[in-house]
Amino acid sequence: MSEVKLAASVRSEFGKGAARSIRREAKVPAVLYGHGVDPIHLALPAHELGLALRTSNVLLSLDIDGTTELAIPKAVQRDAIKNFLVHVDLLLVKRGEKxxxxxxxxxxxxxxxxxxxxxxxxxxxxxxxxxxxxxxxxxxxxxxxxxxxxxxxxxxxxxxxxxxxxxxxxxxxxxxxxxxxxxxxxxxxxxxxxx
CATH class of the missing domain: 2.170.120.20 (Ribosomal protein L25, C-terminal domain)
Structure with a gap:
């Protein structure tokens, strides 16, 4: 099991236009949810995330404004033709949790x-x-x-x-x-x- 550290930034703009803008900055829009907390909308570095997702069931250690959260990919959307990452849904997990x-x-x-x-x-x-x-x-x-x-x-x-x-x-x-x-x-x- 590999654990990959990624720097994540919280995003406040939503919709297609905002998502396109994030992707132009070589980042991928993502949503982190789970454990009954409100979903957190993030932008993750596209290249590092793409490398991490080559490993099945990778554990992501996300640095979000100085706080570290663990997550696993739940749904990954890719462009059908060019195969770049479009959006990622992440599930918040805790150490010891099944x-x-x-x-x-x-x-x-x-x-x-x-x-x-x-x-x-x-x-x-x-x-x-x-x-x-x-x-x-x-x-x-x-x-x-x-x-x-x-x-x-x-x-x-x-x-x-x-x-x-x-x-x-x-x-x-x-x-x-x-x-x-x-x-x-x-x-x-x-x-x-x-x-």
């Missing part, structure tokens, strides 16, 4: 021979963990799995202190049998030879 987050599922190992395919039915698992110890991903071994095999959420070993919030019987990964190519019909082969 939160529920989505964690990417990564498969490792080789399937049994035969050209079978591995299907990721769920790309992420919903887990509950302490806010300052969120896992970046969970790894599942698929070594030697045969066609028809599946891995359920309850079969995945989670790091210490992390509990499963997804339905335990949900299929996360399944192995699909390789499809054999159908031979060309005789009529098709004959037409190709005559052409």
């Amino acid at each position: 939160v529920t987050v989505e964690v990417p599922v990564q498969a490792e190992g080789d399937l049994a021979a035969g050209g079978n395919l591995l299907e990721h039915v769920l790309g992420t698992l919903s887990v509950e963990a302490e806010a300052t110890h969120l896992p970046e991903a969970v790894t599942v071994s698929v070594e030697g799995l045969e066609a028809g095999a599946s891995v359920l959420a309850k079969d995945i070993t989670l790091p210490a202190g992390v509990t499963l919030a997804t339905d335990a019987d949900a299929v996360v990964l399944q192995v699909l049998a390789a499809q054999a190519e159908e031979p060309a019909a005789e009529g098709e082969a004959t037409e190709g030879a005559e052409a």
Whole structure:
């Protein structure tokens, strides 16, 4: 779990025009909410925030006017074409507090021979963990799995202190049998030879 420190400034202007102005200053508009406090509207440095968001479930340590607050990203909006950050919603967290987050599922190992395919039915698992110890991903071994095999959420070993919030019987990964190519019909082969 990585913790990234960012300097945040409180913003008082809202709306599309204000948001565009903030982005022109190489900052990203954000809202910090949670714990029953009024939402705090912030502007965060775009480059540093973009680097931080490359890590799944990053913990942000925000310096807001001399006060440090911990937050995790809850919703990240990006421009559909240019992929720059448009807006970020942040959830206020406290050390020791348990939160529920989505964690990417990564498969490792080789399937049994035969050209079978591995299907990721769920790309992420919903887990509950302490806010300052969120896992970046969970790894599942698929070594030697045969066609028809599946891995359920309850079969995945989670790091210490992390509990499963997804339905335990949900299929996360399944192995699909390789499809054999159908031979060309005789009529098709004959037409190709005559052409």
